[in-house]
Amino acid sequence: MESRTTLKTLLEIKNIETFYGLIYALRGVSLSVQSGTITAILGANGAGKSTILKTVMGLIEDQPDKGTIEFMGKRIDGKETEDIVRMGISYVPEGREVFEELTVKENLLMGAYLRNDRAEIRKDFEQIYEHFPPLKARENQWAGTLSGGEQQMLSIGRALMNRPTLLFLDEPSLGLSPILVNEIFKIIKNINSQGVTILLVEQNARMALAISDFGLILENGRFVMKGTARDLMQDKDVREFYMGIRSEESAKGYQRWKRKKRWR
Amino acid sequence: MGELVQTLVSGIAVGSSYALMGLAMVIIYKTSEVINFAQGEMALLSVFLTYMVLEYYHFPFYVAFPSALAFALLLGFFLEFAVLRRAKEPNVLGMIIITIGLEMILMGFVSWKFGAEPKTMRFPLSPYDSLSLGEIFVSSLEALTFVVALTLMTVLFLFLRYSKLGIAMKATQQNKMAARLMGIRTNRILMITWGISSLVGCTAGLLIAPTIMQPYMMWDPMLKGFAAAVLGGMTSLPGSVFGAYIIGVVENLFGGYVSIEFKSAVAFFIIVLVLCIKPSGLFARHYVKKV
Numbered sequence: 057m058e059s060r061t062t063l064k065t066l067l068e069i070k071n072i073e074t075f076y077g078l079i080y081a082l083r084g085v086s087l088s089v090q091s092g093t094i095t096a097i098l099g100a101n102g103a104g105k106s107t108i109l110k111t112v113m114g115l116i117e118d119q120p121d122k123g124t125i126e127f128m129g130k131r132i133d134g135k136e137t138e139d140i141v142r143m144g145i146s147y148v149p150e151g152r153e154v155f156e157e158l159t160v161k162e163n164l165l166m167g168a169y170l171r172n173d174r175a176e177i178r179k180d181f182e183q184i185y186e187h188f189p190p191l192k193a194r195e196n197q198w199a200g201t202l203s204g205g206e207q208q209m210l211s212i213g214r215a216l217m218n219r220p221t222l223l224f225l226d227e228p229s230l231g232l233s234p235i236l237v238n239e240i241f242k243i244i245k246n247i248n249s250q251g252v253t254i255l256l257v258e259q260n261a262r263m264a265l266a267i268s269d270f271g272l273i274l275e276n277g278r279f280v281m282k283g284t285a286r287d288l289m290q291d292k293d294v295r296e297f298y299m300g301i302r303s304e305e306s307a308k309g310y311q312r313w314k315r316k317k318r319w320r
Numbered sequence: 321m322g323e324l325v326q327t328l329v330s331g332i333a334v335g336s337s338y339a340l341m342g343l344a345m346v347i348i349y350k351t352s353e354v355i356n357f358a359q360g361e362m363a364l365l366s367v368f369l370t371y372m373v374l375e376y377y378h379f380p381f382y383v384a385f386p387s388a389l390a391f392a393l394l395l396g397f398f399l400e401f402a403v404l405r406r407a408k409e410p411n412v413l414g415m416i417i418i419t420i421g422l423e424m425i426l427m428g429f430v431s432w433k434f435g436a437e438p439k440t441m442r443f444p445l446s447p448y449d450s451l452s453l454g455e456i457f458v459s460s461l462e463a464l465t466f467v468v469a470l471t472l473m474t475v476l477f478l479f480l481r482y483s484k485l486g487i488a489m490k491a492t493q494q495n496k497m498a499a500r501l502m503g504i505r506t507n508r509i510l511m512i513t514w515g516i517s518s519l520v521g522c523t524a525g526l527l528i529a530p531t532i533m534q535p536y537m538m539w540d541p542m543l544k545g546f547a548a549a550v551l552g553g554m555t556s557l558p559g560s561v562f563g564a565y566i567i568g569v570v571e572n573l574f575g576g577y578v579s580i581e582f583k584s585a586v587a588f589f590i591i592v593l594v595l596c597i598k599p600s601g602l603f604a605r606h607y608v609k610k611v
Contacts, residue, residue: 115497141503153498155491166491169484170503218503 064091066222066253067112067145072123072133074104074111081107082120083277089222094244094254096264096285099274105257106150108274109224113147114140127222142170146220150227150257152207154214156200160191163199163210167217177217184213187243205236212243222253229260241267265289322455327576328569333462335568336469340524341538341545342552342560343473347517349554350480351493352510354404354415360542361426362399362518363525364535366392367441368430370526371533374442381444388526389519396518400511431535443530465527472520473561480557489513540584544568547587551594553601563602566590 067089074082081104089095099105111120114137125133132140141147155163164184168177185192188209194202199210208228215223225244229237237260245267248254258264265271271288273281281288288294341359348356370388373379379387403422407414445464450457480486492499492509499506528541545560548567552559567587575583594602 113501115500137500138503138505141501147501149498149501153495153501155494155498157494158487158490162487162491165484166487166499166502166504169488214502 065089066091066128067255068124068126069108069112070124070126072108072111072120072125074107074116074119075121076107076116081277082111084123085274085277085279086123087272087279087282089253089255090270091253092248092251093269094248094256094267095270095272096256096258096261096268097272097274098258098261098264101259103274104277105274106226107277109147109226109255109257112140113137113145113224141218144219144221145224146215146218146222147224148211148215148226148228150230152204152211154199154202154207154210157198159196160199160202160210161195163214164191164217167214170218180217180219184216187216187246188213205232205240208232208236208240209243212240212247216247216252220252222255223247225254225256227257227259229258229263237263261294323576326456327572329456329458330462331569331572332565333458333466333568334572335548335565336462336465337524337528337541338544338548338568339469339561339564340465340472340520340527341541342548342564343469343476343545343557344517344521344524345542345546345549346552346554346557346560347476347520348513349549351489351513352415353412353493354419355546356419356514356517357416357542357546358399358419358422358426359517359521359545360525360538361423361430362395363392363521364430364538365426366395366518366522367525367529367533367537368434371434371439371441371529381442385526389522392518392522393515396515397511399518400514404514405507405510427535434535436535438532438534441529441533443526445530461527461530468523468527469561469564472523473557476516476520477557485509485512544571544587547591550591551602556601559602 065088067087069085069087071084071086072082073080073084085104085108087095087097087108097105097108107116110116112125112132114132114135120133123133124131127140127143127145130143132143155166158166161181164181165177168180171177188206190206191209191213194206199207202210208230212225212228228240228244232240241263244254244256248267256264256268265285265288268285271283271285272279273288273294281291281294283291341363344359344363345356348354348359366388369391370384373384373387374381399422404410404415404418407418443461445460449460451460451463452458480490488499488502488504489509489512491502492504492506496506499509524541524545525538528537544567545564548564549560551563551566552561554560567590570590571583571586574586
């Protein structure tokens with residue numbers, strides 16, 4: 057990792073609070089994403105990981121309730137999703153959300169909806185087919201007929217077609233076989249090395265930290281820990297709670313006392 | 321034999337105006353899954369305003385008709401923007417009820433402004449001129465309607481299949497959230513859809529008006545157009561057109577050989593039959609979701 061002084065803040069979230077109806081989902085979350093890095097948000101089910109991404113994208117109506125979100129120095133909280141996408145953030149939603157009755161090609165074309173540079177779009181098509189060879193073979197097939205892994209590839213490819221500055225990935229490993237997970241993460245790293253900043257939400261802490269520069273751990277709508285990916289991977293609690301690696305075996309086979317707190 | 325062929329040909333001719341209404345309804349259904357029951361009355365308003373422009377202000381056809389189409393387009397934009405978009409937490413059923421309300425308001429407005437008595441609309445082609453093909457007669461208006469329906473179908477079909485805007489319309493219907501994530505302004509897409517649909521409906525209205533013109537003139541074609549669209553699977557443009565021909569032909573055959581009184585009911589009998597045998601419609605190519 058290069059020295060931190062050269063990094064520039066791309067996304068700055070300050071103290072946002074989000075409600076889903078009456079549910080208090082985010083309880084004051086702050087985070088900044090540095091240009092050119094991969095940042096991973098980890099946490100258990102229901103911790104509010106996806107809610108952070110959805111709030112930033114403006115997908116939850118009238119939220120965030122409090123706090124500010126800045127992208128490249130401009131306030132984006134309260135803006136329409138369509139305008140946020142235009143500023144250069146693409147979001148790969150959880151559960152793929154491809155256009156099922158459009159062909160693979162049409163799906164990708166929709167990804168490039170905001171662009172008019174035909175020659176460049178054609179180049180990007182080639183590049184995406186290079187990243188994801190199975191898509192090329194199914195170019196003219198309805199997206200709904202693809203397998204889960206292929207749909208995930210399509211969903212990522214579609215988001216890339218907009219040439220985002222910042223890419224949000226919401227659980228890209230969900231429902232994929234271990235081999236495919238490996239492959240997808242390799243591609244994510246690859247995309248990042250081509251200059252796209254990535255904010256990743258994952259349950260698979262081991263894989264996520266392996267490719268990330270920074271990591272944050274979310275519990276019950278609050279960050280309880282942040283640091284470089286390397287530090288987090290070394291941390292005893294993270295290893296135990298999120299990676300299932302037990303540092304010391306007790307005679308009875310389970311830990312007999314709680315180390316410190318439970319992150320809240 | 322000649323009589324039978326004549327019945328078939330007239331059936332297709334009648335079917336052409338149903339086809340136009342069917343196309344108009346399919347376009348809206350394709351982007352929002354809303355069945356627009358105000359389709360006929362939106363066209364009705366455009367047609368009566370054209371009548372006003374022609375009769376009271378004596379504008380020539382080449383001014384009146386294009387401006388009618390332009391008005392229809394704006395009317396579609398306006399209704400979507402001013403009425404449908406205002407619905408809070410919209411769902412499909414609620415939207416359909418709104419269109420029924422719109423239908424009554426528009427119909428009421430036209431009856432109040434122009435009166436319920438039948439009128440005659442001037443038209444460049446007389447509905448009573450006929451072209452003869454051997455021993456078969458078709459009125460020139462019917463021939464025109466036929467050509468217009470097929471042309472519009474082709475244009476719309478190509479538009480939805482190959483243009484970026486057309487694909488964006490389909491994307492909006494299939495997954496609104498994902499469409500917004502692509503930067504598609506879904507509200508604007510819906511507005512455009514309503515505009516185009518209203519335009520197609522208005523075309524149908526203008527072609528029907530020379531033969532029959534009173535505030536109820538669009539109700540029957542609209543229902544038959546809807547029936548045709550259901551027959552075609554509700555999302556298929558060619559499907560709705562062929563559905564319309566089937567309904568037109570069967571209706572005419574039934575009227576000619578069985579009973580003229582129940583002629584109109586036949587369309588709905590066909591729908592029930594089709595829905596029993598092939599519920600997704602004759603032409604729908606619908607992807608069945610894997611769990």
